[in-house]
């Protein structure tokens with residue numbers, strides 16, 4: 001665990017009384033800081049609250065909301081309830097597993113997707129259903145899911161492109177007051193301490 005994360009966890013712990021009744025809210029907070037619950041964090045919680053590590057581990061493994069392994073940036077949930085099952089949910093799950101290269105409960109190596117198998121999510125009329133980050137995609141087919149992942153990959157690439165475009169800086173123009181004040185910077189690579197202006201969005 002990085003120092004800064006460990007510090008945040010310690011600060012969070014200090015907000016709770018040292019009692020067993022704090023266990024669930026403390027674990028919830030630890031997970032929201034770390035994204036999941038590594039062994040180290042569970043031991044810290046046990047130590048702070050003065051409860052056995054086995055009790056902390058027992059709670060963390062009992063509730064489905066807690067995760068002991070790192071999660072992906074996107075949560076893919078494939079419904080296997082009755083309505084989805086009879087309308088091809090099983091073949092959708094197989095296609096999702098093949099497309100992502102992981103099984104239920106696993107996360108892709110690039111930490112992009114975590115796959116889960118869920119029971120009825122209350123949208124049986126749209127069966128078979130897949131949820132991606134809690135957004136429902138109904139009447140799912142293996143082909144539709146493949147398209148969905150391609151769109152998601154394209155969006156992610158576009159986000160990175162925008163970030164690169166935003167990092168455009170320039171030496172102040174020669175006729176601006178800012179340049180006149182710092183004429184020594186003209187035509188040079190911007191040194192760390194030199195003043196610079198943000199050009200806004202510009203295609204590079």
Ligand code: FES
Pocket residue numbers: 079080081082083084085119120121122123124125127128129
């Ligand atoms: S069974 Fe899948 S949404 Fe109800």
